[in-house]
Amino acid sequence: GSGAGLPRFMGIPGENANGVFSANEFLTRVNLMKAAVEGYETPVRSGKKVAVVGGGNVAMDAARTALRLGSESHIV
Numbered sequence: 001g002s003g004a005g006l007p008r009f010m011g012i013p014g015e016n017a018n019g020v021f022s023a024n025e026f027l028t029r030v031n032l033m034k035a036a037v038e039g040y041e042t043p044v045r046s047g048k049k050v051a052v053v054g055g056g057n058v059a060m061d062a063a064r065t066a067l068r069l070g071s072e073s074h075i076v
Contacts, residue, residue: 010053019045023054023062030065044069051076 007022009015021029021044029044050066052059053076063073 019047023052023058026062027058027065030069047071049074 007024009022014020026044034040048071050063050071051074052063052066054062055075059075063075066073
C-alpha cells in the first residue's frame with residue numbers, strides 16, 4: 001500500500017500474499033496492538049529482508065520499524 005490515508009495497491013502479483021501488509025496495517029499491528037511482543041494474538045513476523053514501496057513519511061516509518069524488528073529494509 002502507499003501513503004497514510006487509504007492504502008493504494010499496485011495490482012501486482014503477490015501483494016495479497018501472507019506477510020504483505022499495507023503500511024497502515026503494519027504500523028498499527030506493531031504500535032497499537034503491540035504485535036511485535038511475543039505471545040500477542042496478532043504477531044508481526046518480520047522477514048530477514050523487507051521491501052518498502054514509497055518514499056514519504058509513512059514509508060520511512062515502516063522501514064525504520066522493520067529495522068527495529070531486526071529486518072534489513074529496502075526502500076523502493
